[in-house]
Amino acid sequence: MKKLITIFTEMRSYLLLWLTQLISGLGSAMTSYALVIWSYTQEGSALVTALLMVCSYGPYVLCSIFAGALSDRWDKKRTMLCCDALAALCTLSVLVLLKTGLLRVSHLYLVNAISGLMNTVQQPASEVATTAILPRKHYQRVGGLRYLSSSLNSILTPVITTAVLGLGGLDMVIAIDLGSFLIASIVLLFFIPVPKMDPECRPTESLLRSAGEGIRYLQKNPGIFHLMLFLAAINLVASMYNAAFPAMMLSKPEAGQQAMGIVNTVIGITTLLGSLLASTLKTPGNRVKTIWHCLMLSMSTENFALAFGRSLPVWCAGAFLGWITIPLMDGNLDAIFRLTIPEEIQGRVFAARNSFQFFTIPVGYFLGGLMVDRVFEPVMAAQNQGSVLTRCFGAGKGSGAAFFFAVIGVLGVAVCLLFRADRHIWKFRESATDT
Numbered sequence: 001m002k003k004l005i006t007i008f009t010e011m012r013s014y015l016l017l018w019l020t021q022l023i024s025g026l027g028s029a030m031t032s033y034a035l036v037i038w039s040y041t042q043e044g045s046a047l048v049t050a051l052l053m054v055c056s057y058g059p060y061v062l063c064s065i066f067a068g069a070l071s072d073r074w075d076k077k078r079t080m081l082c083c084d085a086l087a088a089l090c091t092l093s094v095l096v097l098l099k100t101g102l103l104r105v106s107h108l109y110l111v112n113a114i115s116g117l118m119n120t121v122q123q124p125a126s127e128v129a130t131t132a133i134l135p136r137k138h139y140q141r142v143g144g145l146r147y148l149s150s151s152l153n154s155i156l157t158p159v160i161t162t163a164v165l166g167l168g169g170l171d172m173v174i175a176i177d178l179g180s181f182l183i184a185s186i187v188l189l190f191f192i193p194v195p196k197m198d199p200e201c202r203p204t205e206s207l208l209r210s211a212g213e214g215i216r217y218l219q220k221n222p223g224i225f226h227l228m229l230f231l232a233a234i235n236l237v238a239s240m241y242n243a244a245f246p247a248m249m250l251s252k253p254e255a256g257q258q259a260m261g262i263v264n265t266v267i268g269i270t271t272l273l274g275s276l277l278a279s280t281l282k283t284p285g286n287r288v289k290t291i292w293h294c295l296m297l298s299m300s301t302e303n304f305a306l307a308f309g310r311s312l313p314v315w316c317a318g319a320f321l322g323w324i325t326i327p328l329m330d331g332n333l334d335a336i337f338r339l340t341i342p343e344e345i346q347g348r349v350f351a352a353r354n355s356f357q358f359f360t361i362p363v364g365y366f367l368g369g370l371m372v373d374r375v376f377e378p379v380m381a382a383q384n385q386g387s388v389l390t391r392c393f394g395a396g397k398g399s400g401a402a403f404f405f406a407v408i409g410v411l412g413v414a415v416c417l418l419f420r421a422d423r424h425i426w427k428f429r430e431s432a433t434d435t
Helices: 002-010 012-043 046-073 076-099 105-133 136-168 170-191 207-220 222-249 257-280 287-299 302-308 312-323 326-340 343-358 360-381 388-393 399-420 423-427
Strands: none
Touching: 002 012, 012 046, 012 076, 012 105, 012 136, 012 170, 012 222, 046 105, 046 222, 046 343, 046 360, 076 105, 076 170, 105 343, 136 170, 136 257, 136 326, 207 222, 207 343, 222 257, 222 287, 222 302, 222 326, 222 343, 222 360, 222 399, 222 423, 257 312, 257 326, 287 312, 287 326, 287 399, 287 423, 302 312, 302 388, 302 399, 326 343, 360 388, 360 399, 388 399
């Protein structure tokens, strides 16, 4: 008990930040979930829905390097508050357009792009602020707590959003999102002390040269860089999964909006269990090996369950196997970065990481939506009843997305096997240890 009290005391500022961001994140997740359903209902296209995420991640990838350089120059708390406020204004604009009957999917593309740009600047500032307010020995717990919040969002989002949509519609969902933002901002402004950077550590070189510092660090540390490339390839597969998932679940007769909500809830419960596991396990002897095994299990299970499964229990079982070790993976990945990268350049290196590790996400969303709409659904629509493909993946709309999941599964396993042979990753060991 005394140990838990000590841990809580040492992590107090971070836990307060984490809790309020959890509340704000739940509000944002509810809005995103409701808008995905709204946009798919309006257009009936996986590509149209996937483009929402392309617009969100596009600015994140293109501007991250410069955002990190700016983050290392600016006050972290002010940066976080300003970016969150501008993102909230974007959400407010959606509410205004909805109430006036003018909301279109094209408006959401612009709103997501602006919100994505704000997140691009806010994210490296948040990463550095976390490093500043958290003792080194608790770094591994950060990944577990993040997945705890993520899992709670996954559990609560479909349930609460469905209920709120039934009671008050999309405008009530957005209003709750704005209220959660207000709570998080007040707590951050008045109750969370974020240490200011030592002026001597502040970058003095030009913005362009400062932005390149993160890239130069990665050039000198190929182990970290190749690990980022591995995660970039995994993100490509995962984002194609995310693009195809609503197209299959909202189209198949044996699925539907309720089934999609149940599977998402199972994912949330699973990541909750996984985050608790990640927060309690001892530090592994080889973090990189742990990361690889976690991702291999994920890639080789859920995609095939979605592809060949015909019932909700099979999809839920696949979701459990696909997500149970992801928090452990993320906790070790986060610890590697925080223990290895010097704090004074973390903003720039994290920003460079965002460009290299996450540039495949908008590409994956676009390819996923395009392949489902233009390739796999037409292929399945042309099949005769009783063909090999219909026996494997079913018939009707949604069967093409199921076929695509089988392809994604093979691709994910291939990525893991390819990087298993990367000598830079396996020779790499974090240069710092937990203390």
